Each structure stands twice: as structure tokens, then as C-alpha cells.
Amino acid sequence: MKFDTTDAATAHTPPAQWQGMDEYLGSPEFLAAVANEFPEDAAEFADPVSRRRFLGLMGASIALSTGAGCNLRPAAQRQILPYTVQPDQVQPGVPLFFASACPVGGYGEGVLVRSHEGRPVKVEGNPDHPSSRGGAGLLALASVLDLYDPDRSRQVTHRGQPAPVEEAVAAVRKLLFDSQGRPKANVRLRFLTGTVTSPTLAALLGELLAAFPQARWAQHEPAAGDGVREGTRKAFGSPRTVTYDFAKADVVLSLDADFLTCGPGSTRYSRDFATRRRLRTEDFIKHLDADDKAKYVTADRLNRLYVVEGMPTPTGSVAEHRLALPSSQVEAFARALARKLGVAGAPAGGAEFDNHPWLAPLADDLAEHKGKSVVVAGDHQPASVHALVAAVNAALGNAGQTVFYSAPVAARPDDKVVDLKKLTEEMAAGQVDLLLVFGSNPAYTAPADVLFADAVKRVPFTLHLGTHVDETGVLCHWHLNEAHYLEAWGDVRGHDGTATVQQPLIAPLFQGVSAIEFLSAVLGAADTAPPGGPVARRPREGHDIVRAYWEKTDEVRKTFPGFTAPETFEVFWQQAVRSGFVDGTRPVSGKAPDLAPNWAEGLPAPAAPASGDAYEIAFRPDPTLYDGRYANNGWLQEVPKPVTKLTWDNAAFVSPKTAARLSVDKTFRWTGGEHGRAEVTVLELKLNGRAVRAPAWVLPGHPDGVVTVHLGYGRPRAGNVSTTPAEPNAAGDPVRGFNAYALRTSDAPWFAAGLAATSTKDTYFLACTQGQWSMRQKDVVTGHEWDRKPVRYGDIALYKNNPSFAKIPPTAAGETDLINENVPGPKGGHSHGHSHGKDEKNGKHEKNGKHDGHEGHDGRLHPLTMYKDNEALVPGWDKLVKNGQARRWGMAIDLSACTGCSACVVACQGENNIPVVGKDQVTKGRAMHWIRVDRYYEGSPDDAASLKTLFQPLACVHCEKAPCEVVCPVGATVHSYDGLNDMVYNRCVGTRYCSNNCPYKVRRFNFLQYQDFSFSTLNLGRNPDVTVRSRGVMEKCTFCVQRLRGAEIVAEREFRRVRDGEVLTACQSACPSGAIVFGDIGDPESAVAEWKREPHNYGLLAELNTMPRLTHLAVVRNPNPAMPKGA
């Protein structure tokens, strides 16, 4: 008999669900590391500290701590600074919410921003906004940290010297207008922006274009393609914006589109899509009202998702069928499919896919669901694919049903717009007099063949408006510090065109200006324009500018009768600002447009696959840094990227087979702390004579022969988060990651053949969290690895046959009745169904053996605990029940709906003051996120077709019988009467026994002082309702206890129950797909109790009798039986 052996020499069988290549292959480093939660050096000073330095530090810290500790009354030094005149609605201590919209890539996502005494602290989704519907994407959630970024530019500068903003306005006006205030008609003015959907900004730019015939508008949005615009132009004769209704789609085919987590509208799409994934029994749905009914689906209405994609994305991961195909081959596949579907006029090409095993069943499935399917093409696919997809959707009758075409949302006057390449050519030729850059950063994001940084030096006057003095800002003569969207008035349109008036929550921290304020001043600053001159006086304040636009616009007149009357306008304005969107501004899509007769003419032939020794390279926006604009946002740098689980870096992603071909080491050679420090091979990537050095990352599910790189890293001037003298990148530069723009060219922005990749002898350390907090454990008796079956998975046939399939105990210990009290079985089906809930209401608990002769689902069941129920330990529980005060907080996560997008992680970080620890600390397993999204694979890494990717968000499960509590020597973690596993920071002495004993590995320890108090701006952004933890303290998910107690107090004040849904945890409120529910499981009517009664609900590691309050609903998918095996 072997006890707790760590002998790695024994033959290795990979577990059914594995987290990374190393676990699959059983590399010795991994096996050694996994046995040890806190490896040898986790608690050590990892930096080489000399003895002398150590003594010096110790001396200093003793001196300091004595000094600080001697103050016996540290609290007694505070002051109270009341308002002089208290603003309306403000009650000190009670937060307020304001509606706005967070611009992401030019499109607005509706948000509600929580403000504590005038400080915006937390961003949440706006349930009424069509681009949000209550959820919030990763980037919107993290945007509040950008506001407080200490590296933001703080002043206007002219050639590096501080200057007043008026001087900048005067300088521009001097070039644009003559002494009489008349525009100089022949000024060759250029302005450069990203995608602009703001009606006010577009109107102001339009005025400039009208006043200066030589002016041109350059648009450059590096992470968005022009495929949709040009494809619809080809298909319909004019460009359109395409929106989808995934709630109505039975079958969805994505051609390289990550529509659930990336791009405009993804938050909304995620929400809609999930309504067809949240599987529930008839019983569950029966008594819901119509609105709620639409949020769930019964077994016969589950949707089905096919994804053909290159780089594995969250969308591909949750697909029923995923085909890994190089992005360049997607078009050929699409053509073959269009022909198979009999789309009239479908172009030739793609014959190699005619006999593909996917084609026939996929085409049949789509044809069977005419008008109830969606085909969606990725943003980075060429226009020809988008034109083809438009034709396919038209042929399937989806246009007007599930796919909608409307007037373009983004402002783009075609005859006046130039692209970055053209602009750069003009600048290089000295044909530009004046360049104004608004928020765009082409010096970093320009394709490698567009030498913007050189050309900009040839323009006699350049001005940059941006939040940072970035790569472009430093090249321009003038730099204006831009106001953040939470600081300035503005407006923006959502993915479907719905406009939002953005209201500021705080005065600009550094007196920044917005683009509209600057332009308005340039166009007619009241003090510089001569009276009676051709340019009218106009407002200077952002509020007045936006308001003036909406007063003039025709857009809402039809929906708001009597609009022009001032008092009616006031009503309209208040309503628009308050609700966070302007009703009636969504362009009407109406009847589906007819295909242009010549839509298929002149489509270029599909790209050929990479041949010979060459590889294909694919470029993608980074899942968290987007095009690089968020490179200085610590939350976004540290959140593990949804599929790859990398933090702080990008990498060259290759499939295992390609890795073998490149002789890349597949086992990652973990070193350092909790196998978060992967030593990987550095690749040299050469394309068209340009080269970068990039760390290779072996990614199962990636197509062979392709190297995918993420844009957005390698920024030299983003700020201190992104610039790292101590941690050089693979090429030795002091920046985070490598700059993939250096390989990108303007003619092949998304994929290119002819990449030469060679592995070098160098290695590089990546911080990857995929192996951290592993729940693997060995049976102490047999020495066998327990198969935890963390994510339970089944297809619809299995579910119909046995809805309780997920409850099968994975190990010899039975799931007891007590477990099921917190994981209630189906109503009536098992002994602890509905009746349990009723008894609960009466404050009684069924004891074992009292059931009416009905056995549990497992014959091995027998009571395994000698302890009383938790509630039995609370005196007077019956009375609490009677008074509606007996709350049993619990959570359920529907894994069928989860897309792994990690919005919950960032939401939690913002709500709970969770610090950013930095790459070096992540490599030691010290990342502090309270909720993590585990990513498991099932299947063989070499076979992308059969590989399943599974996500599992996991926070503290608040065990009823918590293993952490019994081992704490100081009582720092104890149970509250309502079932919370409380963490008492002030009692914690940092033994870390609790974490050691936690089977879920959800506890986080502050090894160092991670909170950054050195920047006052960061202090403004902290949540005042949550303790800011210091060094040496354990912490973990609290179920957002501050929100619970807040809601409880409001309810108790009014002598009523806490209503179901009255309190949302941060993760629940953010979740774009609505996969998380929280509430009182003691109330049988509550949503969370209903969810937990579903048969496919299961408790993770419930076999340990921990009785988790957080349970998961198993993944149920709806694969097409006609599809080839293993697809």
C-alpha cells in the first residue's frame, strides 16, 4: 500500500478532464507541482536578497512597524468634511447609479455606474440597453480602472511643454480660419479617428468636412475588419449594419466569428444565445410568467451551434460541433456550403470541401431550419465571405427573421473618408497641412507597411487628443489630455444603432477635454469668433454641445411628438439621460434588402492554404487588451485570457502537431511556484522580411500549420503597467509581450500565408494560470488519482434518458441526503425534491429514513455525518423562519450557458478591491482573483475535431461543513447563521491551513502587500464597503457579503423579507450570458432554489460531504446525430 505517493515514474494515464498539455502528458514537473499547493518557495522571498540587504530591510521594517504600532489610537486622527451645499439626491453613504454607455471599439455598451459620494466605483450592465440587457463585457467592466490610471496624461503640452488648452484651440483656429473668421478653403486638413458612432462628434466632423473642401476623414480601427461593410455593399449595393437575433435561432453556424465575446453587440448576443441554452424541465418553466419563460428552454428547443474557426475562442468552445480550420480556408468551406445549400449564383471554388464529412449534415440541418437559423461570419473574414453569408442567409430565409440589415451605425461619409494607408502616403508626400488625431494610436497600431510614425514628422502641424501620451501622442506637436467617458458628456451608438447620451459621473480628474468640446471650440469658440462672422458662436461645455445636437436632430422627432417645444425637449432629455438610451434611435431594418444581382461577380478566389515549409499566420485582437488600448489596465492584463489562461503576455499559438513540427517543447517545463511559470520555446516568426520573436504556446484545438498571434502587446509607451524594465519580453525589450503589428500588413490584416517560423534555443517565461489551483487529489489508500469529474457533461439524448446524470457520485462515497438538501433533486423524482423545500419553509428538516420508502438515486447512500444541520445549530431558527429572516444564501451556475468569457472575474475584482499582483507573482501562484474560470479539455489534444473545451467558474462554494473552518487555529474563518463562510481578516494570522484544507482551492493569500496605496487616484476607485486587505491575510469569495448585508438592512428596516432577485452578486450581475443565479435557497420559490432543484444540478466534490452552497448545472449540449463521429 502506498500512501500519498508523488512517485512520478509510474505510468501516467491522463485524467478524463485535463487542464493543459503538461497534465495530459504527465510531465514530471507538473506531477510534482500538483501534489503541493504551496510549493517550497511560495512563501519565500523569491528575489535574490543578500544578507546585508535582508538585515537592512528587517531593521527598517521593525522600525517602521514600531513607529506605526505605537500610535495607540490610529483611528482618532480623522476629519469629517461635509458638503457646503448637499447635492440633490445625495445621501452620504448611500451610493447612486447613473446610466451611461462605455465605448468599446467605437460602439457603446449600456452601463449603470455606481457612484459613492461622486466617485465612480463600479460599472454594471444596463438592463434596458439593447447592447447590454443587464450583462457587461470584460472591457466595459474594467473601464473604470482606466479612469483612475495614474499614468494618464495630466496636461496639455506643446512640444512637451505644458500649455493651456486655449492656446491649442487658438493655434488650430489660426491655421483654419482667416482673421475675419472665414474658413481657409484650401487647407488640407486631415483628422484621424477610430470608428465613430457618436452622432454629435460625427456632426461636428461633418461641419469641418463641409467648411473645408480639402479636408478628409481618416478612419483607422485596427481590431475591426471592414468585411461586414464591404461584404454587404457587395451583396446589397450599399453598406449595411448586420444584427442578429440568436434567441430565435435554432441552428447557428459561425464562420470564424467569436460573436459571444468579441465585437460590438457580443454582450447582447451572449445574453440572447444563452436563452436557448439554459435547459430546464417542463415543471420549471410551467409556472413562470412570459418574460421569464423566454429566458429558459426545454429539452426539445435547445439550439445547436456549429463553429468553423481558426484560433480557439469561447464561442468555439461552447459549440456542439467545432471544426478547426485555418482562417484562410473558411471561405473555401463557405463556398462549398453555399453550393451544397443550392444558393443561387454561388461562386465556384472550395471544391476541396465538397466531400467534407461536415458538409452534408450541416447543410441538411440548416435547410431544415429555414428562417430559424443564423449564419454569421467573423469580423476578420474578407468581404467576399460576408457577401456569401448574406446570400446564404437570404437563401435560408433568415434575413428579416433572425438576421437584420439596417443603415450603417458608424458614421462614414464614403467620399470623404480615407484609410490610414492613403493618409500616410499623403503625409509622406507633404500633402497634409494639419493633422488632428482623436483617440487613435496609429504609431503603434499601423500595419508594418504603413510607416505612419515616419510620415507624421513631415506634417507641419499635428495635434493628438488622447488619455495617454502614447506612441502617437509623443510624435505630435500638440498633445491634449482627453477626458475619460466617465468624466465627459458625449453620445455613442450601440451595436444596433441605439444612441445613448453619456453623462459624466465626476469632473475631469486632470482637467481633460473631450473631442466634441475641442472641436466645438475650434469651430466657433465664443471668444475668438468675431460677432456676425460666418461661424456662429457655439457652446463650450460638453453638456450644452450634446444637448444642442439632440435639440436640432430630426432623428427622434417622429418618436417624440412635439419635440421642438422646449418643455417637451426637457422631458425627452431627462428621460434619455436617465434611462441610458434614446428611445427610437435604432435604425429600422424593415424588409430584408434584396440581393444585388451581381453580388457574386468579381469575388476574389479563396486564399490558398499555406504550402511547403511555410506556415499561415493569423492576427486577432487580444481577448482582454483588444487592440492594445487597454494595455495599461492591470485588471485586463491579469485576468486569465478566456481560452488560453495566459496572463500578462501574448504568445504565438500553435497546435500540438505544429509544435512537434517546430520542435517546440510541449511540456512547458514548469518552474517556479505553483506551476504558473511556464518556460517555453521562443519562436522566430518571419513574414515578408519582417521578424519578431514570440514565445510559443501549444494550444489544443488550434488548426495545424497556423500560428495565431494576438495584437495589443509590446507597447513601449502605454504606461507603467505595460512597460517593464525588470521583465523584458522574448526579444529583450522592456515591454509586455511582443508587438504583432510588426508583422501585419495592410493587404493581409487578418491572415497571411508564407510565414517562416523557426524555434530558437531561447526560452521565455509565461505566466499561465491553467494549472493553478488544481483540485487533483490522490486516494491515500490506493494511490490512484481520483477522477473528480469537475465538469459534468452530457448530450441531450443522455439528458432525456436520465436527467439526473450529473448526480452520479464519482467516487466510492455516496452523495448523502444531506448533500442533496443543498443540491435538491428533481421535484417528485427523488426523495428530496419539492417536499424538502416545503419543510424548509416550516423550519423543519427531514431526517434520513423519514422518506416515504423512496430510495435515493444511489443505493450506497447512508448518513455520513454525525453533525447536526447548520440551521439546527442556530438557536431560534424557527422564529427567524417565522419572521422571514431565515435566509440560506446559495448560488447556482449554469455551465450550459457559461461561455468562459471571464467577465465575472473582473466584476469581482472591481467590487471587492482585489489587488493586481503582477506577472512575477502570478507565476508563483499568487493571483488574487476570488472567482476563477477553470478550463478543462476532454479528448486528445492531437485531434482537434473531438476535443471538448469545458468551462467552470468557481468561487468559494460556502460549504455547509467547511473544511477550512475546523483547521483555523484562530477562528478567522467561521460560519454565519445564513450559511456564509465568513472570513475575518483581523483575526487571520496567515497560517494558510485553511487553504491547505480547502478541496476547491478557492482561498487566496496576501503573500505581499499587493494593494497599491502610492497613487491617490487608485484610492478613489476602491469600493468603500469592502475592507482593503493587507499583507499576511487570507481572503476569498464572500458571496458579496457587503451587498447581502446592505440589502438585509434595507429589508429589515422595512420589516420585510429580502425579495428574490433584490440582491445580485457582482459576478451574477455582470455575467453576459446570465449563467449565475444567487438567492435564498430556503425560499422554495426563489430562482436559485428552482435552479438547484433541476435534475442536472450537481455539487462539485459533493462526495466529500462539504455540502457546497454553490452548485453547478451540468453542461447539456444538443449535437447533431448525423454529424460524423468525433466532430
Next chain:
Amino acid sequence: MPQIFPKAMNPIARAVILGLPVIAGSTGVGLAAFYRSGYATGIGEIRPQPVAFSHAHHSGQLGIDCRYCHTTVEYSHFANVPPTKTCMNCHQQIWQGADMLDPVRKSYKEGTAIPWERVHNVPHYAYFNHSIHVAKGVGCVSCHGRMDQMNLTVQTQTLLMEWCLACHREPEKHLRPRTEVTSMTYTPDQKGPDGNRKRFTRDDLPNRGRLVDDKGRVTDNPLLGTERPDTQAEMGALLKEEYRVRNAVVLTNCSMCHR
């Protein structure tokens, strides 16, 4: 090696060894006493304020209700210190020129806050909530003392955790009818102006004295109009029931106050 200590040291050494428990004990007692002393807790310490505001005058003599200035005490965790505007409501009319009020006028004119020195300090990690205490019938005087007799505000209670817990363990000792929460002179046996025992009014009872049963029928609380008990023991027990104040175990859960 020669002896370091002379033999005469032996009794001293013995005394020290035997006296160790006493020394350790008295050190402990001394530290505990110091910890609870006015010096450490701040009881009785008069902190100089930018304006010599007297609660004794405003609340005691003029009889202004606490909530005229501390408006958020019923809705927020924080009982706000009033904005300068509240001061100026009256002081635009009376004592317009008083030197004492210079800082107030200056604050109002310039829009800068009056920097009051905080008297009642609770540590950052303790999340005390005024509104729930007021709603459940804990009087201002229980924690703040006789504000109506204080010129400059002083702290009268230790505000130590043991002091919080004492009440959370036995809340009934400090509960009073909700109409008496801001009263500085309330006692359970206090007689009304007519010389009789006071009676429960709608404002004393939850939901304005209305009870709703399972079927949605509304009835009046039977306590309405009845005479109040005149001992704290009876009153506390009754109000604890009526105000649904939870029991000691629940109220001493860590996460009640620490988040």
C-alpha cells in the same frame, strides 16, 4: 570560571522566578486596563473643533431634533454631519455677524468644507450602520451619551468591540419605542404630558401598526393604543419581539459588522 553573580543574588533570582506569574499577570491586567482607559479609547477627550458648536445649546436648549441636521441617520450607514447650508438656514437670520460663525460663513461663501474633527471613531474594518439601529429602536443616547448636555462633543462610550458585542448579545437592554429614539431623557417609566403612562402609537410599531396575515388581510397591531410597559425588562422583551430584533447568535456573526 568564576561566578558571575554573587551568592547574594540568589534570593532575588528566586523572588523573580516565583514572582513571574504575578509580573505576567499584572502586566496583562495593566495592558487590559490601559486598553480600556480613556486615553486609549478617547472617552471624555475634548477635541478642538473649527467652530465651537454646542449640542447643549442647539439640541438641549432649543430642542432641535437630531434629524434636522443628521438627515441620513435613518437611511444610510453614516449619520451625516450637516452641510454648511443647514447651518446657514438659521444663521442667515440669527447671529449673522457673530465672530464665532466666521468659519461657517467662509465655508458657505467659498464652497470649502468645514473640517470637523471626528469624535466617534470606529475602525475601517467595522461597518457600523446607523439606519438599522435607529429602525430597531436603539436610542441615540445609548452610544452618544447626553448630547443635550454637551458643549463640545465628547465620546462617552469605549466603542470597543466588547462594548458593541455587549449590546448585540443583549439588545433588549437598549431597545426603546421608535418615537423615543432621538429622545435624550427617555426612561421606560416616563409619564406623558397628561400625567398618565404613554401609549403605543402607530409610529412606534412596524409598518405603521398594520399587520398583514397570510391571506393578505390587514389588521391593526393589537399593541396599538395600549399602555407601554414601564420597566426596561418588559419593554425590551416586547420590542425585541415586535421589531424582530434577531438573537444573540445571529447578531454576533462576524460578517454582521466585518466585510
